[in-house]
């Protein structure tokens with residue numbers, strides 16, 4: 001399976017419309033890949049909180065349209081990263097879109113863990129409440145977004161739902177780059193799954209981005225890692241390695257579920 005992670009430079013010097021056109025053309029250039037992955041909130045920037053309201057789109061808005069077309073033009077599965085979604089009957093959501101090679105929406109995932117503690121996304125957006133997996137030829141994707149990476153129980157839920165390849169678009173800041181790499185490897189090792197984690201480059205809303213998108217195999221080996229700037233990270237991997245790893249080192253079978261706190 002060939003995957004291309006598009007680590008997009010997101011900065012205020014480029015308008016959302018220009019970036020959307022540019023990204024669509026980069027996706028088209030990936031014809032021949034099986035899967036293309038974009039980062040979190042690459043239209044506005046994950047930290048451009050003050051722009052979320054004005055940049056929010058309905059699910060089937062301009063980014064949806066452009067990415068559906070780009071996926072079908074390239075004939076690839078496209079995890080189009082996330083958009084600030086305006087639900088006509090509810091709040092904003094940080095929503096990821098996955099398209100099939102014919103340009104149909106295969107899945108939408110509303111980010112469950114919102115970042116910012118008592119400000120930013122955590123107060124401006126609603127929380128999703130559904131785990132999402134997507135069946136591709138050869139593997140099942142489990143999707144999560146950025147801050148979700150810190151919550152191992154979400155990934156265990158995805159594994160229980162059949163996920164073998166964990167795809168994580170992000171807008172992770174440079175300040176915590178070490179956590180990004182460490183957690184991507186941890187999620188791969190503990191879940192015996194591939195991890196494809198695609199971040200942004202550049203600086204937006206004054207927050208330098210980590211870049212360093214990463215692909216990790218089910219044994220925890222880093223198959224590829226980007227640098228800090230805009231980059232297309234292309235990697236070939238064998239999805240069959242998940243079953244082999246889980247069979248040869250069956251730690252997932254030793255999980256002890258339903259543990260309770262000690263009685264006092």
Ligand SMILES: O=C(O)CCC(=O)C(=O)O
Pocket residue numbers: 046114115145146147148150171172173176179
């Ligand atoms: O957890 C982190 O350090 C970064 C999370 C984040 O930036 C986000 O979810 O947008």
